[in-house]
Amino acid sequence: MNDQPPFDMQGLDHLVIRCVDLEVMKAFYCGVLGCTVDRHNEEFGLFQVRAGAHLIDLIPIDGKLGSRGGPAPGDDGLNLDHFAIRIEPFNEPELRAYLEHHNIEIVEAGPRYGAEGTGPSIYMLDPEGNTVELKGPPDPALN
């Protein structure tokens, strides 16, 4: 078939992370990163937090949805290498001070290519070892 898809894609809507300790993950995504609670469906084991225009869903592996995916994710062999959240402003000294205050280690930093162009990024691990990139606006000097 050489036809065109009968749709346009606007972009990402949400991503769903399988987790072991929901409370610890909530403390990180909401308490540290600043996501807000959008919805919580206890029956399905689905906890949805808002990151700007989009959602990050957390599903505990012992819940109805999470258990479908089998065991807990391991230390390696993951399907998601990392994901990036676009933030603004990106004031690196302030970001570093803020994360350090919360005992979050920055594992990598530097300009990276993202959906809006090349701009500053810092990388950290969430409490269960998922790599999260905080991505600043594109830097005119690099684009």
Added chain:
Amino acid sequence: MGKQPYAMKGLDHVVIRCTDLAAMMHFYCDVLGCMLEDEDKELGLYQVRVGNHLIDLAPIEEPMGRQGGPAPGRYGHNMDHFAIQMEPYDDDAIRTYLSGHNVELGSTLIRGGAEGEGPAIYIKDPEGNTVELKGPPDPAYN
């Protein structure tokens, strides 16, 4: 220390570790309609555009993907699935189109997304990652 020194705008990209880059590119680009935007062969990172965002593919045999160890298995994923917003959302047309490309389709369900409750179809990419194709919120459910 109080509030975050930033506001979150939303997701920017997801990076998927993969085994067979050609099969994954065929699925994301030829079938779903993403466009290859940037590739860093030294790092082993292939970035395809999905609307306002990117889906990045990192083959596990290349430097970036290799850092994450072995290939993901069928179970034990850290990412259960991710969802792409699409519009228009013509369920019949989408089903006919994807069936024509031998994509296996589950039923259409009403699911909550970032903009509210709306129709969603769940499919698998060639390496078993679940992709949700999400229509706009349906006023009947919101």
